[in-house]
Amino acid sequence: xxxxxxxxxxAGGKKSRPAVTIETIxxxxxxxxxxxxxxxxxxxxxxxxxxxxxxxxxADGLRVYACGGDGTLNECVNGAVGKAGVSVTSYPxxxxxxxxxxxxxKDAALFHSLEQLVExxxxxxxxxxxxxRYGVNICSVGFDARVGTDVHKYSGIPxxxxxxxxxxxxxxxxxxxxxxxxxxxxxxxxxxxxxxxICACNGRxxxxxxxxxxxxxxxxxxxxxxxxxxxxxxxxxxxxxxxAKGRYREMSEYITRYxxxxxxxxxxxxxxxxIDGEAVFTDHITxxxxxxxxxxxxxxxxxxxxxxxx
Numbered sequence: 001x002x003x004x005x006x007x008x009x010x011a012g013g014k015k016s017r018p019a020v021t022i023e024t025i026x027x028x029x030x031x032x033x034x035x036x037x038x039x040x041x042x043x044x045x046x047x048x049x050x051x052x053x054x055x056x057x058x059a060d061g062l063r064v065y066a067c068g069g070d071g072t073l074n075e076c077v078n079g080a081v082g083k084a085g086v087s088v089t090s091y092p093x094x095x096x097x098x099x100x101x102x103x104x105x106k107d108a109a110l111f112h113s114l115e116q117l118v119e120x121x122x123x124x125x126x127x128x129x130x131x132x133r134y135g136v137n138i139c140s141v142g143f144d145a146r147v148g149t150d151v152h153k154y155s156g157i158p159x160x161x162x163x164x165x166x167x168x169x170x171x172x173x174x175x176x177x178x179x180x181x182x183x184x185x186x187x188x189x190x191x192x193x194x195x196x197x198i199c200a201c202n203g204r205x206x207x208x209x210x211x212x213x214x215x216x217x218x219x220x221x222x223x224x225x226x227x228x229x230x231x232x233x234x235x236x237x238x239x240x241x242x243x244a245k246g247r248y249r250e251m252s253e254y255i256t257r258y259x260x261x262x263x264x265x266x267x268x269x270x271x272x273x274x275i276d277g278e279a280v281f282t283d284h285i286t287x288x289x290x291x292x293x294x295x296x297x298x299x300x301x302x303x304x305x306x307x308x309x310x
Contacts, residue, residue, distance in 0.1 A: 001034065001035070001060050001061050001062075001063060002035045002036070002037070002054065002058045002060065002061070002062050002063070003029065003034055003035065003036035003037070003062075003063050003065065003118065004036070004037050004039065004050075004051065004054050004062060004063070004064050004065070005025050005036065005037070005038045005039070005065045005067055005091070006039055006041060006047045006050070006051070006064060006065065006066055006067060006068070006072060006075070006076055007021055007022060007025075007038060007039065007040045007041065007067040007068070007093075008041050008067065008068030008069070008071070008072040008093070008094065009040055009041065011067070011068035011069050011071075011072060011093045011094035011095070017093060018040065021067050021093050022038055022040075024114070025038060025067070025114065026038070028114045028115070028118075029114075029118075032114075032115075032118060034118075037054070041072070041075070044075075045075055045078070046075075047066075047072070047075040047076055047079055048075060048078050048079035049079070050079070051064055051076060051079030051080055051083070051086065052079055052083060055080075055083040055084075055085065055086045058085070060085075061085040061086075061087075062083075062085060062086045062087070063086075063087050063088075063089070063118075063297060064076050064079070064080060064086060064087065064088045064089070065088075065089055065090075065091045065117060065297075066088065066089065066090050066091060067091045067093050068092075068093050068094045069092065069093070069094020069095055069096040069097055069277075070094065070096045070097060070098050070099055070137065070206075070276050070277045071094070071096075071276070071277055071278055072093075072094060073088070073090045073099060073136065073276070074134075074135065074136070074137075074275065074276040074277070074278055076088045077127065077134050077135075077136045077276075077294060078133065078134050080294060080295070081127055081134050081290075081293055081294055082293075086295065087122045087295035087296065087297050088294065088295070088296055088297065089111070089117050089120065089296060089297035089298070090111055091111065091112075091114065091117060092111055092112060096208060096277060097111075098137060098138075098203070098205040098206050098207070098208070098209075098277075099136060099137040099203045099205070099276070101203075101204065101205040102137075102203040102204040102205060102216070102218060103298075103302065103304040103305075104303075104304060106303065107299065107302040107303055107304045110299035110300075110301060110302050111299055113299065115300075116299035116300050116301060116302075117297060117299060117300075119300045120297045120298050120299050120300045120302075121297070121298055121300065121305075122295050122296065122297050122298075123219075123295075123296065123298065123305060124219065124292035124293070124294065124295055124296070125202075125218040125219045125292065125294050125296045126202055126218055126219055126220070126221060126289055126290060126291050126292060126293065126294070127202070127289075127290050127293045127294050128200060128202055128223060128275075128287050128288070128289055128290075129286075129287070129288040129289075129290050130273065130275050130280070130285055130286070130287055131282075131285050131286055133275055133278075133280060134275075134290075134294075135202065135275040135276045136202060136203065136218070136276060136294065137201075137202060137203035137205075137206060137276045137277075138199055138200070138201050138202065138203055138204075138205075138206040138212075138274075138276070139199070139200045139273065139274060139275050139276070139287055140197060140198065140199035140200070140206070140273075140274045141182070141197065141198050141199075141265055141271055141272070141273050141274070141285070142180060142182075142195055142196055142197030142198055142228070142271070143178050143179075143196050143197045143236075144197050144199070144207065144210075144274070145197070145271075145272045145273060145274035145279070146176075146272055148207060148274055148277065148279075149272050149274070149279040174233050174236065178196050178230070178231060178232075178233060178236065179194040179195065179196055179230035179231070180194065180195060180267060180269065180271060181193070181194050181195075181267055181268060181269070182194070182195045182198065182265055182266070182267050182271075183264075183265070183266045183267070184198060184227060184263065184264070184265055185263070185264040185265075185266075186225075186258055186260050186262070186263055186264075187260055187261075187262060189258075191227075193229075193230070194229075194230035195227060195228060195229060195230060196228040196229065196230055196231050196236075196239075196254075197228045198225065198226070198227050198228065198263075198265065199212055199225065199226050200223040200224070200225050200263060200287045201213040201216040201223060201224040201225070201226070202216065202218045202223060202289070203216060203218055204216045206274075206276075206277065209244065210243070210244045211244065211245060211246050212226055212243055212244070212246055212248065213226065213246060213248075213257070214246035219291075219292065221261060221289065221291040221292075222259045222260065222261055222289060223259070223260060223261065223263065223287060223289050224257065224259055225257065225258040225259070225260060225263055226243075226248055226255055226256070226257055227255070227256045227257075227258065228243070228254055228255050229253075229254045229255070229256075231254060235254070238251075239251060239254060239255075243255070260289075261288070261289040261291075262286070262287065262288050262289065263286070263287045264284075264285070264286045264287075265284070265285050265286075265287075266283060266284040266285075267283050267284075268283070269283065270282065270283050271283065273285055
């Protein structure tokens with residue numbers, strides 16, 4: 001069994017963090033034993049080719065550890081899907097580690113232990129195929145995707161910086177407008193109108209703490225879709241608070257839930273698609289749930305899932 005650690009050198013926003021992460025990995029693996037390699041990413045999505053190359057020359061199976069945030073995990077997922085014998089997990093070193101929060105605070109903490117992961121168990125989970133780009137957590141289109149994408153424009157400005165970038169992005173996008181004309185096609189159903197946002201959940205958390213569907217399960221063969229109707233800026237504060245806490249049922253006049261394995265979205269104008277926090281721009285996209293398409297490594301002692309042998 002080969003262990004491949006994919007390290008994002010900019011994860012966490014601290015220059016010293018990659019060196020600490022690499023030293024921690026080496027110290028543990030040298031003591032634990034086993035064949036391992038560490039790869040430091042050099043460009044967006046280059047982890048995909050590294051994983052595929054390693055998988056092609058490793059006959060006894062490959063375990064991949066995404067050492068970063070949700071973006072690093074997304075890269076590793078895209079490199080692993082469709083490769084026999086490859087399993088993936090998150091070794092959280094980034095600022096955003098939303099996907100593992102799906103499993104509760106206690107189990108999410110176990111992902112920080114290399115011992116728990118290296119000795120962990122593998123079970124299949126679902127992925128969302130977004131026209132060839134895979135997501136494992138939450139994908140969305142609309143107001144939240146635009147705010148999340150634009151955060152990066154403002155967070156790096158010294159006068160603004162950090163969390164204030166989200167506030168600025170929120171304000172700018174409120175001024176630009178909340179709603180966009182979209183055509184949503186589900187199995188047996190089509191609706192064309194203005195929407196504020198549409199999200200498809202495989203996991204439970206995104207955006208640093210939003211939990212729109214509290215009962216989402218990443219292995220049930222379904223996307224939990226929330227379609228949010230057009231609204232005025234005055235309604236946004238009330239909706240965001242309830243949407244973030246999974247209280248969408250309290251706003252049934254604005255939010256409808258669908259549980260499906262496929263959704264197609266199109267618009268006369270280009271829109272941004274959030275795929276596990278990564279941005280893709282298009283005027284048409286299909287989300288297709290692929291059941292049990294990814295082998296995921298879970299911590300040895302986690303309670304959310306128990307190994308079949310138990």
